[in-house]
Amino acid sequence: MVDGEVHGDPRIAISGLNDLDEATASEITFITKAGRAEAIENTRAAAVIVPLAVHSASKPLLRVKDPNVAAAVIHGYFESRPFEAAGISDQAVIGTDCAIPDQISISARAVLGNRVRLGERVTIHAGVVIGDRVTIGDDCILYPNVIVYPESRIGNRVLIHSGSVIGSDGYGYATDKNGRHLKRPHVGFVQIDDDVEIGANVCVDRGTFGRTWIKQGVKIDNLVQVAHNVVIGEGSLVVAQVGLAGSSSLGRGVVIGGQAGIKGHVHLEDGVMVAAQSGVHNNQPAGAIVSGTPAIPHKDWLKSSSILAKLPELYREIRELKKQLAALQAKGNGPKGQRPHRKKTAGKRGGKNEE
Numbered sequence: 001m002v003d004g005e006v007h008g009d010p011r012i013a014i015s016g017l018n019d020l021d022e023a024t025a026s027e028i029t030f031i032t033k034a035g036r037a038e039a040i041e042n043t044r045a046a047a048v049i050v051p052l053a054v055h056s057a058s059k060p061l062l063r064v065k066d067p068n069v070a071a072a073v074i075h076g077y078f079e080s081r082p083f084e085a086a087g088i089s090d091q092a093v094i095g096t097d098c099a100i101p102d103q104i105s106i107s108a109r110a111v112l113g114n115r116v117r118l119g120e121r122v123t124i125h126a127g128v129v130i131g132d133r134v135t136i137g138d139d140c141i142l143y144p145n146v147i148v149y150p151e152s153r154i155g156n157r158v159l160i161h162s163g164s165v166i167g168s169d170g171y172g173y174a175t176d177k178n179g180r181h182l183k184r185p186h187v188g189f190v191q192i193d194d195d196v197e198i199g200a201n202v203c204v205d206r207g208t209f210g211r212t213w214i215k216q217g218v219k220i221d222n223l224v225q226v227a228h229n230v231v232i233g234e235g236s237l238v239v240a241q242v243g244l245a246g247s248s249s250l251g252r253g254v255v256i257g258g259q260a261g262i263k264g265h266v267h268l269e270d271g272v273m274v275a276a277q278s279g280v281h282n283n284q285p286a287g288a289i290v291s292g293t294p295a296i297p298h299k300d301w302l303k304s305s306s307i308l309a310k311l312p313e314l315y316r317e318i319r320e321l322k323k324q325l326a327a328l329q330a331k332g333n334g335p336k337g338q339r340p341h342r343k344k345t346a347g348k349r350g351g352k353n354e355e
Contacts, residue, residue: 001077002070004049008060012046017075020045028062030071049074083121083139095132113150131167137194149206155194161222163201166190170205170228170246184208186228193217199224199240208246221258233270251286261293275301 015026023029023045030049031039040048040057047060049067064070083103088094091108099117106112107126116130119138124130128142131150136142140158148154149167160166172184188207192214198204199222206212207229214220214232221240231249232238238256245264250256254268257276262268269286279293291301 002049002062002064002073004062004064004070006060006062007056008047010060012060014046016078017071018045028074030067032067083123085121107144119156125162143200149190151189151206153189153191155192155196155216157195158192159197161198161200161202164198164203166192166198166204167206168203170208172208172228172246188212188229190214193234196220202226205230205246227264239276273298 014028018027020043028047029045034051034053037054049062085103086105088106089108092106093111095114097115103120105123110124110128112130113132115133117135121139123141125144127145130148134152136154137156143162146160147165152167167190169186173181188210191211193216195217198220202224204226205228215234217235218232220238223241225243227246229247230244233250233252236254239258241259242256243261247265248262249267251270253271255273260274260278263281268284271287272284273289275291278295280295289298291298
């Protein structure tokens with residue numbers, strides 16, 4: 001599964017994966033850096049996943065290139081369960097002209113509108129509401145109280161966690177001469193591609209026109225706002241409490257740290273990384289790493305932060321220098337440090353003036 005090498009007894013039975021401190025004698029654990037190899041001797045685990053740089057220990061080892069990835073694969077294997085079709089609860093509400101396969105699980109108090117299309121092995125938990133003309137692909141899971149507005153399109157193997165809202169109206173108004181805010185109709189839709197995971201209490205707005213598009217492999221954390229007509233590129237990571245304003249777009253593999261904000265109509269090209277709590281107000285080139293508000297190159301932000309931390313000390317020094325300057329001026333050096341003016345008097349020789 002992980003293209004690894006076994007060192008030690010290959011016949012031991014493993015029943016699960018756990019971290020170093022919690023693993024039991026029937027579980028495997030892992031370390032991500034060779035520098036932590038000494039911790040192997042203190043764990044109760046039956047075996048340890050280690051980097052290739054670790055060659056021996058008192059326990060059986062599974063040596064791999066990337067222990068973090070290997071641990072995720074193995075843990076996923078232990079936690080996976082075959083799909084068991086529970087059918088449709090008699091307490092669920094199903095609209096007309098819906099396409100629902102036999103391999104399905106729809107829990108009590110779930111509501112499906114009209115002309116909903118569900119793929120194979122979809123799990124819809126209690127309290128989920130799916131609007132008219134929604135399509136959902138194979139092997140999707142919608143956790144309790146997810147709301148999917150009409151016309152939304154969801155791909156295969158998508159996970160949407162509790163409380164998230166997909167396809168609500170965007171925040172768009174026109175203000176007339178009397179100061180009234182007139183609602184702009186939002187007639188677009190949301191498209192979510194394959195292998196996307198959306199955390200709890202995420203809001204994804206439908207397009208004003210056209211689509212809001214979350215592309216393949218995107219992972220969105222809890223409490224994220226995705227505004228109308230946003231595009232999130234393949235494999236991007238969006239961390240908790242991020243706000244993506246209307247018509248902003250991300251390229252492939254973009255990483256947005258927690259509580260960052262992205263201005264509307266801004267484009268972040270492939271591989272951009274935005275540090276937590278940053279505010280991005282302009283386009284960013286491929287591979288840029290930015291921090292701060294307004295966001296600037298991360299190295300420049302580190303220098304600025306270092307200077308900011310020294311400001312109280314610099315302020316004290318400036319106050320002391322001002323006191324010293326005032327003291328010097330008070331001793332007769334004149335205002336602003338200039339030499340004092342001396343009167344010219346008539347000299348004894350030839351009537352010339354002398355100072």
